[in-house]
Amino acid sequence: MAIPAFATLSVAPIPSLSDEVNQIRLDTAKIVSEHIIPNEATLGVPGDERDTLVHELRTYVKESNLWAPHLPVEYGGMGIGFLGHAYMNEILAWSPYSNYIFGVQAPTSGNQSVLIKYGTEEQKKKFLEPTIRGEQTSCFSMTEPDNAGSDPRSLTTTAVQDGDEWVINGRKWFTSNGQNAAWALVMCRTEESDGDGGVNEKMTQIIVPTDTPGFTIERAVPVWGHEGGSHCEITYKNVRVPLSNQVGSRGTGHAAAQDRLGAGRVYHCMNCVGQMWRAFDLMVKRAAERKVHGGMLEDKQLTQVAIADSYMDIQSSRLMTIHCAEVIDSGADARTEISAIKVFVPNAMHRVVDRAIQIHGAMGVSGDTPLAGMYLGARTLRIADGPDEVHRILIAKNVMKRYHDGMTWDFGVL
Numbered sequence: 001m002a003i004p005a006f007a008t009l010s011v012a013p014i015p016s017l018s019d020e021v022n023q024i025r026l027d028t029a030k031i032v033s034e035h036i037i038p039n040e041a042t043l044g045v046p047g048d049e050r051d052t053l054v055h056e057l058r059t060y061v062k063e064s065n066l067w068a069p070h071l072p073v074e075y076g077g078m079g080i081g082f083l084g085h086a087y088m089n090e091i092l093a094w095s096p097y098s099n100y101i102f103g104v105q106a107p108t109s110g111n112q113s114v115l116i117k118y119g120t121e122e123q124k125k126k127f128l129e130p131t132i133r134g135e136q137t138s139c140f141s142m143t144e145p146d147n148a149g150s151d152p153r154s155l156t157t158t159a160v161q162d163g164d165e166w167v168i169n170g171r172k173w174f175t176s177n178g179q180n181a182a183w184a185l186v187m188c189r190t191e192e193s194d195g196d197g198g199v200n201e202k203m204t205q206i207i208v209p210t211d212t213p214g215f216t217i218e219r220a221v222p223v224w225g226h227e228g229g230s231h232c233e234i235t236y237k238n239v240r241v242p243l244s245n246q247v248g249s250r251g252t253g254h255a256a257a258q259d260r261l262g263a264g265r266v267y268h269c270m271n272c273v274g275q276m277w278r279a280f281d282l283m284v285k286r287a288a289e290r291k292v293h294g295g296m297l298e299d300k301q302l303t304q305v306a307i308a309d310s311y312m313d314i315q316s317s318r319l320m321t322i323h324c325a326e327v328i329d330s331g332a333d334a335r336t337e338i339s340a341i342k343v344f345v346p347n348a349m350h351r352v353v354d355r356a357i358q359i360h361g362a363m364g365v366s367g368d369t370p371l372a373g374m375y376l377g378a379r380t381l382r383i384a385d386g387p388d389e390v391h392r393i394l395i396a397k398n399v400m401k402r403y404h405d406g407m408t409w410d411f412g413v414l
């Protein structure tokens with residue numbers, strides 16, 4: 001039987017989910033597979049045609065009540081909660097263009113969640129609302145070239161109070177979306193390292209409009225050989241903003257970053273699951289269609305190993321991520337589960353996409369499939385949002401602590 005030329009999503013209702021979330025997954029799959037995937041060639045080329053298409057698709061998404069799944073209803077979002085969004089994300093991830101079209105694009109989506117939790121009414125009106133309406137985007141400026149991003153306590157960009165203003169000085173890099181952003185959420189050292197308060201209470205996040213004097217984009221750092229990206233190196237030289245741009249109380253910068261990254265890691269991992277799902281689909285179809293050495297690829301046992309190992313990688317990643325989302329949703333401490341998926345899932349994606357590329361031969365590294373982009377994304381994710389090593393150390397520490405406290409690890413607990 002002939003296999004369809006482009007991948008169509010097979011999504012059926014999941015019995016354990018509510019009717020509402022199942023319907024959302026089905027509606028999302030329809031838009032992604034019928035309107036986004038077939039238009040990826042247009043969506044990948046900046047210009048008028050792309051802008052018009054994005055506008056049309058965004059309008060359709062809004063009319064379908066699928067806009068901003070990460071936000072509560074009172075902020076113009078879907079209000080489907082953490083788990084609902086996680087389940088929707090694996091469908092969105094089938095195309096790298098979906099998140100933008102559905103109004104849930106990092107880093108702005110993470111900044112929005114921080115402002116909803118920590119922001120003042122004035123900040124919400126001035127900075128949050130324009131991003132929800134899709135009029136502005138933002139960036140998150142934490143990592144620095146001269147200090148270890150994996151140890152955010154080492155950051156040295158300072159904010160010093162001068163009258164009713166904060167004065168910010170420092171250098172950041174890998175501030176994604178820096179060039180397009182209307183404002184940056186900047187992680188600043190506001191307390192002396194030997195001053196009052198705990199080691200995690202020395203930083204504060206401050207909003208800096210990107211047209212503030214002293215905010216200078218030095219360059220977009222080339223990533224994987226691509227010059228045109230927007231991961232920016234930025235200097236902050238005597239940047240003055242009103243004290244009212246401080247997000248949350250002084251010293252809460254780490255806590256806000258953890259809030260953002262914890263949930264963000266689940267979304268990233270469901271995003272990885274969705275991408276692996278599509279890579280798997282492409283791999284299986286290629287194996288069924290390609291003839292090599294007098295037989296079909298699917299009949300070669302080494303291909304069968306690749307398919308079977310990929311199936312296991314995807315299913316284990318998916319179940320681990322859903323379990324982690326359930327632990328977070330239950331309100332329990334999910335730090336171990338979050339670190340575990342942050343290590344396991346991008347590595348699994350790396351393996352799955354690698355196999356899919358191999359099975360496609362030269363086509364796998366070409367621009368004719370999304371596999372090359374997925375591969376680079378998976379490799380990058382083993383560093384971004386905290387490198388593998390740091391999360392492995394955290395898992396081991398949490399496990400050892402429990403045993404030292406006289407308990408054993410309970411894998412069944414929610």
Ligand SMILES: Cc1cc2nc3c(=O)[nH]c(=O)nc-3n(C[C@H](O)[C@H](O)[C@H](O)COP(=O)(O)OP(=O)(O)OC[C@H]3O[C@@H](n4cnc5c(N)ncnc54)[C@H](O)[C@@H]3O)c2cc1C
Pocket residue numbers: 107140141142143144147148149150151173174175176177223231380383384385386387388389390393
């Ligand atoms: C594409 C991309 C986009 C990004 N976007 C943003 C953004 O928008 N905003 C932002 O603020 N940051 C962003 N980052 C930065 C990212 O979060 C950091 O790169 C990450 O936290 C690691 O910090 P670092 O690069 O300074 O590595 P370092 O902290 O210098 O670590 C280097 C390496 O040391 C090893 N290592 C670290 N700790 C240990 C340990 N305890 N034991 C053993 N080995 C260890 C790991 O292998 C690690 O990869 C982005 C990064 C990338 C690649």
